[in-house]
Amino acid sequence: MNIHKFVMPEIIFGNGSISEVGNCCLRLGASNVLIVSDRGISEAGWLDVVIDSCVKAGLKYETFIDITVNPKDTEVDKGRNIYLKYGCDSVIGIGGGSAIDAAKAIALLATNGGVIHDYEGVDKIKHPLPPQIMIPTTAGSGSEVSQFSIILNTEKQKKMTIISKSLIPDIAIIDPETLVTKSSHLTASTGIDVLTHGIESYISLAATPLTDVHAKNSISLVAKYLRPSVASKLNKEAKTNMAMASLQAGIAFSNAILGAVHAMSHAVGGRYPILHGDVNSILLPHVMEFNYLANPQKFADIAYLLGLNDCDISKMEAAKKAIDLVKELIQDVGAPQRLSEIHVKKEEIPQMSLTALNDACMITNPRDVTVEIIEELFRKAW
Amino acid sequence: MNIHKFVMPEIIFGNGSISEVGNCCLRLGASNVLIVSDRGISEAGWLDVVIDSCVKAGLKYETFIDITVNPKDTEVDKGRNIYLKYGCDSVIGIGGGSAIDAAKAIALLATNGGVIHDYEGVDKIKHPLPPQIMIPTTAGSGSEVSQFSIILNTEKQKKMTIISKSLIPDIAIIDPETLVTKSSHLTASTGIDVLTHGIESYISLAATPLTDVHAKNSISLVAKYLRPSVASKLNKEAKTNMAMASLQAGIAFSNAILGAVHAMSHAVGGRYPILHGDVNSILLPHVMEFNYLANPQKFADIAYLLGLNDCDISKMEAAKKAIDLVKELIQDVGAPQRLSEIHVKKEEIPQMSLTALNDACMITNPRDVTVEIIEELFRKAW
Numbered sequence: 001m002n003i004h005k006f007v008m009p010e011i012i013f014g015n016g017s018i019s020e021v022g023n024c025c026l027r028l029g030a031s032n033v034l035i036v037s038d039r040g041i042s043e044a045g046w047l048d049v050v051i052d053s054c055v056k057a058g059l060k061y062e063t064f065i066d067i068t069v070n071p072k073d074t075e076v077d078k079g080r081n082i083y084l085k086y087g088c089d090s091v092i093g094i095g096g097g098s099a100i101d102a103a104k105a106i107a108l109l110a111t112n113g114g115v116i117h118d119y120e121g122v123d124k125i126k127h128p129l130p131p132q133i134m135i136p137t138t139a140g141s142g143s144e145v146s147q148f149s150i151i152l153n154t155e156k157q158k159k160m161t162i163i164s165k166s167l168i169p170d171i172a173i174i175d176p177e178t179l180v181t182k183s184s185h186l187t188a189s190t191g192i193d194v195l196t197h198g199i200e201s202y203i204s205l206a207a208t209p210l211t212d213v214h215a216k217n218s219i220s221l222v223a224k225y226l227r228p229s230v231a232s233k234l235n236k237e238a239k240t241n242m243a244m245a246s247l248q249a250g251i252a253f254s255n256a257i258l259g260a261v262h263a264m265s266h267a268v269g270g271r272y273p274i275l276h277g278d279v280n281s282i283l284l285p286h287v288m289e290f291n292y293l294a295n296p297q298k299f300a301d302i303a304y305l306l307g308l309n310d311c312d313i314s315k316m317e318a319a320k321k322a323i324d325l326v327k328e329l330i331q332d333v334g335a336p337q338r339l340s341e342i343h344v345k346k347e348e349i350p351q352m353s354l355t356a357l358n359d360a361c362m363i364t365n366p367r368d369v370t371v372e373i374i375e376e377l378f379r380k381a382w
Numbered sequence: 383m384n385i386h387k388f389v390m391p392e393i394i395f396g397n398g399s400i401s402e403v404g405n406c407c408l409r410l411g412a413s414n415v416l417i418v419s420d421r422g423i424s425e426a427g428w429l430d431v432v433i434d435s436c437v438k439a440g441l442k443y444e445t446f447i448d449i450t451v452n453p454k455d456t457e458v459d460k461g462r463n464i465y466l467k468y469g470c471d472s473v474i475g476i477g478g479g480s481a482i483d484a485a486k487a488i489a490l491l492a493t494n495g496g497v498i499h500d501y502e503g504v505d506k507i508k509h510p511l512p513p514q515i516m517i518p519t520t521a522g523s524g525s526e527v528s529q530f531s532i533i534l535n536t537e538k539q540k541k542m543t544i545i546s547k548s549l550i551p552d553i554a555i556i557d558p559e560t561l562v563t564k565s566s567h568l569t570a571s572t573g574i575d576v577l578t579h580g581i582e583s584y585i586s587l588a589a590t591p592l593t594d595v596h597a598k599n600s601i602s603l604v605a606k607y608l609r610p611s612v613a614s615k616l617n618k619e620a621k622t623n624m625a626m627a628s629l630q631a632g633i634a635f636s637n638a639i640l641g642a643v644h645a646m647s648h649a650v651g652g653r654y655p656i657l658h659g660d661v662n663s664i665l666l667p668h669v670m671e672f673n674y675l676a677n678p679q680k681f682a683d684i685a686y687l688l689g690l691n692d693c694d695i696s697k698m699e700a701a702k703k704a705i706d707l708v709k710e711l712i713q714d715v716g717a718p719q720r721l722s723e724i725h726v727k728k729e730e731i732p733q734m735s736l737t738a739l740n741d742a743c744m745i746t747n748p749r750d751v752t753v754e755i756i757e758e759l760f761r762k763a764w
Binding site for chain 1: 384387388389392397547590591592626629
């Protein structure tokens, strides 16, 4: 075993925990906070809950709610300008992965200067970030605990992956009650994203015993609770467990990194304004079919975590079952299954394959890839 | 589910990781570090490794290696005086739970003033502690990740439990190579301590899904690797896995707290200079027999984690098997089984029982206790 490192923020988890955000800011020494979010969260009323908690704690605040799906360098610029203009000293991000990734990127620029493109890649951040508190509302991205921020380079139509321990927030507040305002489509899409985080981090070349326990638990929670969570907005047990699944998958992938599904998904998301979870849902079974050779034991484990009940089959048979069980789950929750369905153009495959090959997430994929292999996987998924 | 909180330090784990300590200090802004340890660690050569790493990183340092088993308020005082006299700005603790608990207590006094008795109980610490890096060398205490410090009140012959998030170190460095210098008795004793942490945190009233995954993994690692670790100093696989077991048990109990075994064990340790793990080893089976009524499902889980292979028995039967399997393990590794063996006086049981009843660890025990029940448990274990 090589030396491995594991780090995560302080976690506050539970119904109603969102109201603790103001006091958390105080505890971190904040007095004037920039709240970063999107219009959907604002309309659902969650922004008001955050503002209310900040006001009660005696904090000054500004809001910036213009973040869109697959957050853009231009949005990060605007947010940084507001932060500096109003002399903010801390950042709250509330929303899905887009809002949180943008909030982290704004915090990064606030103390490090320059433009977000300067920080693409691993460990490019020099100065500490201001206090950051993140509140996920989708049970999907895991960004609230991760050392990742994925920002779209609008000029090059390419997602930039920024990785640094500095991007790990100080506190992550996970309140399952925020999940009841999600549509069933968004629940399915973000749920499959969680599953993808769990599976890719479990089979990652950088997986460790500390990441494995969280990855495994997230997979079995998704297997048990994603279907009922998609079925009913009001199933609190399902929502709470999907929030926990998302958190644990986030802890796992922040430390074990991901694999080919995410590398390829970033390449698609850079060109199309499509939900990240929908792209993962399409790619995951195909990448699993390619990857299972790399670690049959862990694929067999995944099959049992997903509910395989047959102890009399061989390890290789169990490993293959993992792929069938993932396909079934994707079908059951109505997530998309083909790139053509979401209007990805076939002629863009070669360019997207090149982009995917160079994505930071590809480094930890358990099976070696070439650009030809990625093209073939994209074609199978088309 | 209520709101629950989870926090842990940054982890660096692996053979040779001890040499990173100097750079870790620099990263935390330290320039003049107090290294707290004991004479055994110094004689084993590990202190020199730490000093070497600090010197290479250009740090100034002082050492304080007078910590003894069940660390004392008087030792903490001395350490604090050295810290202040030499203008230190950070603390490294290297050793077993005693050295690390003492290092944390010294760091606490350095910035908070007063005497260590002022901080007994929960959340009494007002000011942030200086940067702290802890390096465990026993695969036992879990103190390197925990929010606990247990210090002996020498006047009252009573262990003081200090609990605060501020006591969680900044970085924990776990280097399994440090374990090869341990005696087989110490390996057994600290290994049973790990098992006790895993079991007590798993059945604790404050357990959460985040603590459960680590508690369960620690129990199954102890079941698999404690015997071979006691058998051979040179079995690196066993040492590495016991270090991981200790770490994960520490993460679990720091956030889920413990139970009656530790409450009672602290009461014994306050009066006798006996290894903490030896006392736990004696008490654990008796407390489990008393506690299993409180959570048969989790006791059954423990039995399967400890190696129970029979799926055809009832939950209650499996729950009882957990106790037998713990007894077997204790016997196999040669840990003590009776209080009389370690020369505890029977007439002290009433006083120790009163002390145990008021220990902070008793609050999360899954079954209600009275002083009479504790006396009865002590008598059974005598």
